[in-house]
Amino acid sequence: MIERVLAIETSCDDTSVAIVDRSGWVHSVVAASQDLEHELYGGIVPEIAARNHSIALIPLIEEAFKKAGMSWSDIHGIAVTNRPGLIGALIVGLVTAKSLSQAKKIPFLGVNHLEGHLLAPFLKDSQYSPPEDFGYPYVGLAISGGHTSLYQIKGLGDYKVLGATRDDAAGECFDKFAKMAGLGFPGGVRVDQLAKTGNPEAFEFPRSMIHDDTFDMSFSGLKASGQRMLEQLGPELVQEQLPDLCASFQEAIVDVLIAKLDRAAKVYRAKRVILTGGVSANSRLRARAEKWAAEKGLTLVVPPIRYCTDNAAMIGYAGVLRMAQGETSAMDLGPSPQALTTDFK
Template sequence: MLVLGIETSCDETGIALYDTEKGLQAHALYSQVKLHADYGGVVPELASRDHIRKVVPLIEEAIKEAGVTQNDIDGIAYTRGPGLIGALLVGSSVARSLGFAWNVPTVGVHHMEGHLLAPLLDDIDLEFPFVALLVSGGHSMLVKVDAIGSYELLGESVDDAAGEAFDKTAKLLDLDYPGGPRLAKLADKGNSERFTFPRPMTDRPGLQFSFSGLKTFAANTIRDLKAASESGELSEQDKADVAAAFQEAVIDTLLIKCKRALKQCNVKQLVIAGGVSANVQLRAQVTELMNKLGGKAFYPAPAFCTDNGAMIAYAGAQRLLAGQTDELSDQVLPRWPLDELAPIN
């Protein structure tokens, strides 16, 4: 089965063609980073309009790259939610229109299920059950995965997601948008031991996350440094040291929660996915942790950590193979709990 995947949940237009027998055949991605840079964050209306401009040309590009025609496509998967409602509507409208025109089934995919299954694009030796840590700009959650479509939410952020906290702290340090990757790069030059940042919600039982207070601690640290400076501004070393301490606190917090989840579920396989999973230090420390525990960590390829069409095509293909398709009454879901997904029989 050849499946066209369409991802338009936020600020990336992702298109891919996935063959259930041959694997990924093509993928195309357009990022709106430059469009939103002047605003310091994603502007929903601008994001929706840009998806409209880019989605069809990218579909044509992917079809050409794969060396197929529209007649070879057996189904279409699109991101149904969660995400920005206007952006989601672009993808769903295009997917359903093409499905009707080409007489092929369509299926709406949960954005986080796409991230969760992204490592499987590389045909890795990952067995069920496993624990997944999903970390991105909008989500931080731990999930037990018993099978594709069978998910148990173990814990999630009660306020800011990890990626969101990265971006907000980067803004406090006057780093350009998108701030998260820039903060991580700056942290490489810093001394993480200069400041002692808290590890939120690790001094109590449970698997919930909270990163809002960590961001506030960073803001207070920056304020105190400016007050103590003759110029009233941070030096480059100050910025690097704050970035290093902040990043280490986030990673330590994630590791502590992952270790608890693995013990609670009695498994030794851990998937790290979502935009923050591209963080080099996070990957290194997670790999070290899993080696100590006698387990193994799995990650998506770097190109598939951020939003992309390939993960949607793969997840959609699994549901189409199971006979799941859209109903005409189905609507996009800007808010959609992962554990409410229909299982794959």
């Protein structure tokens, strides 16, 4: 019986390893950030990401075992992200998982990175556990640098895509604005920090599709508007008004996300909603979502930041649940930059 797995996540630029059991308990989760390596280029360089994964992964596996106080005899399977993501980065994790699977004679399973995000609220550790009344079904908003989508989650493997961004992801929009404003990479966190002392009504930015009769979103127009605003103001005024610019730009993104989440909750009569993905770490989005949920009488679950950003714990939980049902992957499993057509409805 599959009760506990070692999990590997290398879909983008963060290398992460975790040990997770079927109850969702995270025995250990460790990670290596590559922010400093990519900052020079103002964005993620796939080749650099893959190389750094290959350097960090084995030491992280050893650290995960040490932190959990476990050995390979405690592990019944290996869960690894194989889709969607950067191909070179995924290959490192997938080849490592296959090699360990053969060496240790235990099964492995390729996991959809987005499924991990959608199940992250169920994770548990000594500082976090979901509310007692949390369970299926629920509506989920997954927001990151590569994805911004709304889902209805009815159960394990039963996910319906309600809507998504038609162009840029919210996280990408944050990072590009930060880069144009000279804040460096990764920029989303820095926009959030500066916005705390700014006026969100100081500048007017577009909120594309906010009143559209769908669950879809668009952020390319906002990004273009941000670029024009920065160019019109010029370097000196931009620096003087950075907090207001960041607060106003951030508010435009948050307004759209909350509006779409509200519409989904109404249409699907949801009693439970989640925020997940790296952008759900944004303090303004969390505060607005908490206020909205309280006003609507909904249960809102937002995992702690360590389980919102890319992490192996969420991959381990999705993997151990599926492996407990008898699912495994064959040695010819390959990486994919996209989800499979069978992953979502």
